[in-house]
Amino acid sequence: MVNDDDNTSVKVALRIRPQNAREKAQQCRICTSVTPGEPQVTIGSDKSFTFDFVFDQPTAQNTIYEAIAEKLVEGTFDGYNATVLAYGQTGSGKTYTMGTAYDAAGTLPEFDLGIIPRAAQHIFNGIMERKLRAKEQGRVEPIFDISVQFVELYNEDIIDLLSEDRNTQANIKIGENVEKGEIYLKGVHSQTVKSPLDILNVLKNGALNRTTAATNMNQQSSRSHAIFTISMKQQRMAPIDIPTSAENGVSESAPTTPTESELEVLTAKFHFVDLAGSERLKRTGATGDRAKEGISINCGLLALGNVISALGGAQGKVSHVPYRDSKLTRLLQDSLGGNSRTLMIACASPSDVDFVETLNTLNYANRAKNIKNKVVANQDKTSKIVGELRGRIAALEAELNEYKQGKRIIGEDGQETLNDQYHENIFLQSEVNRLRTRVKALQETAEVLRGRNVTLQVELSRLTSAGLIPSGGDENANPMNGDANDHDPIASTIRNYLEEIENLKTQLIEAHATSDELRKQISKMKSQFGVGLISNSSSVFNSPVAAGGGGLVGYSSTTAVIKAAKEEIEREKKKIVEELDDEATTVEDEMNEDEVLDEDETMHDEDEEDSEDEQENDTKERDRICNDLATLQEEISIKEQLVIQLEQSEARLAQVRRDYERKLAELSQRISSTESERDRILADINAKSTNSKATEEKVKVVKEEYERKINTMRKEFSKLQALEREHERMRNQQSRQQNELKKYQHEIQEMKKNKVELMKQLKEENKRVKELERTNAKRLAGMEKESRQKDNRIRMLESRDRQREEFMKRKTEEYNNKLKQQNNGRPANARLRSSNMATQNSVMRNQQNRTVTRNTLNATFNVSQTPNRRGPLRDLINQSKVLTYSPVKAKKRWNAIEKGITRYIVQRQTLDTMTEEMNRQLAERESIRQEIQKLENNFYxxxxxxxxxxxxxxxELKSVNEKLRYVEDQIERVQKEFVTVEESGMKLY
Ligand SMILES: Nc1ncnc2c1ncn2[C@@H]1O[C@H](COP(=O)(O)OP(=O)(O)OP(=O)(O)O)[C@@H](O)[C@H]1O
Structure with a gap:
């Protein structure tokens, strides 16, 4: 059971908390603004971010829950994992939003309850509802097992907050179920809960054990990452789909009816993660243990940032995700890029004192948007297997039916073939049916003729008794009688004419009878199978109606065959296109993979040659298979053309048939009118037979007239005959075409077999490629590990380098001096420019110092760097990477790296200096405010x-207020410049 949106992006929500009392007292400005009606926030004057949800200051806890968490909790009832992750600086409202610090004594008003207490209530309400619904519907009630775990990650140690025994903490290990792609904790207490209150008690007890401490910024700051997990196991009777069996067995596409139900076991985990504050160490004023905690927190969050960058990297191509760099990322492995619906809540402060932290939070959250997870419901294996087996049984039953009917047989060579006798049998059956229809029609004709004969006999005896015809068996006197009247031209003409009329009549009756019989058969079939089935079923191709030749049904059957053949071809085409697409994607992926491999293999020449040969062979082989598939596709297109031609000729045939039928009807109409005319004239002649001369005259006129009429009719009749001959010719052609169609179908069958063969080969090829990929991935992982170690060494060297660089101090002093001067009236931009100049100059000077470390770095950095997306320095290294090794290229590459590092350092230094300036101005603003307060107190x-x-x-108040306005403008200006500098260079992570 895969979710519809099984490729779910990590959703990101931003929550801006209201200003706290301290910020209000300091009269901090609000530096964030939310676009009304849009999930968009602007920080400073013009830097905007868009997230999935943005909640501004006054948003209530229940609104947040309903908008973002409710759906995730509902998903756990269908077996979907979920994670809610709160990120942000200290005091930004993570714990408040998550509700991790729940106080079960009930001092917290309902209004302030966070996500966890609300989710607990929701889960148990959901359980009650489902049980009640099952009861009402007379179904077995579902059984739920809910358990919870509560751990914190403190200084890279996992601590079970529900365990009293602190000695067991060392045994906690992180485990991975590779098959399910699931991360779990070994040695952590899992507590079963029966009510929302149980959950809240566990939450309270755990929260009491959690490591918190007072910092400069939050009285109760969480000094660890907390993960509260609710696990749900659900056993329920789920309806199953039973395929209905058709006459010819069960087809895969057969409609299904939900009649039975079976036991289904679903499991789901909901992680609530309350991360520790993301602020810089300096801001909290932490020292000693607090500082150590801060460093550990920042390491964890840095690793998390690296994972987010790797997962949300360019075009979603992920080569290596450093989950193992920290315990936090390892624990969140299945929530980031794995099987979980994940939501990150970025918590932020609106005040300008937290400008830099808020900007960092927004940047961090912005990157998380790009992460894609693969979400699958956790259904137990047994239910899955039962479903699969049911499908398999249906397919086997269908196959068995075909064997029973003799449609399929096993040949002497053990190969399965379609039985010729079966088709022959069906053909003969259709022939028998056709003849049976004809016999019936002839019987009906005979019946009509018999009736007509009786009528004529009665008429004859009537005329004889009336004396109009000589009695005593003198048949020669009867004008309608043949041979004896040869000498009488009128009589012979009339006789011939009557004979012709009789023949035509017989034919007409037979045609009517045949058509009636066929019509009956159609309506019988319609009532049996429904119209749709008749027109769609390919078995109509062999039906008696089709073989019966001519008529509406024959036409519709052939149309059905053509339609079926076209559909078959369409299906084949689609399949091939999909397969070609898949193949193209695989080839493309492999090409990309190859590129990456190529890069790495510049340093492993021997391996490279082998691998290249193998890859070349693979590519050739795949090309060949792709060509074969393309040829197959071409052939199928040709066949498709032929089927179109068949269709056209079928239409022509139908037209001729229609003409023929129409003419026949007209002729029959005219025959009957001529017949009545003849009767009338005969009666006249008989009545006036006394005057022979006049009679002769009249007879002559009548004769001429009739001869003319008969000639015309003969002409028309011969035309009709021509039409009939044309019809016959078309029918022959049609049967030839039907044979051709059969042949094509047979060929398509053959092609399918070929395609299966090709697909098999393709699969094998892919298997081999995957094997190769695995080997390469292993090698790549090894190389990346090596690279990481080298990165660490580089970082160490860089930090030592920086420590040595006293110029920073000098530069800051210079900057401050300049600032003072500027405060006395110099324009702002000039000041910034001079500051940057000073920074550049210092860096230039510093570069000379750096050449010493450069040699060390040079030795450390070799061309074997593997691609990763961890931080700007690594990005630079990757950007400047060249595919082949040469001293010149290596030098160029080194220069690029060095330039990048310098650029990055300049940017960092500028940002740091600006932050310091901002802080200084904030402090100045604070002192001005205090001064204002003092003056106001004096005044009153x-x-x-x-x-x-x-x-x-x-x-004095006037001048101090002016000063305040000036400082506030300055703060705003520096914030703006901060954003510009930050955007101009590399990202901070
Ligand atoms: N949206 C909000 N509405 C009202 N008060 C809030 C809001 N968000 C946070 N607060 C208050 O701000 C203070 C700090 O919040 P909280 O402890 O949740 O921050 P935090 O991000 O978890 O900090 P730390 O990382 O230091 O643990 C708390 O007193 C809390 O009640």
């Missing part, structure tokens, strides 16, 4: 100061 002091004194205070 009791007893009130004198007028003069108050005037002086007022003047």
């Amino acid at each position: 002091e009791v007893p009130l100061p004198g007028i003069e004194e108050r005037y002086v205070i007022q003047e």
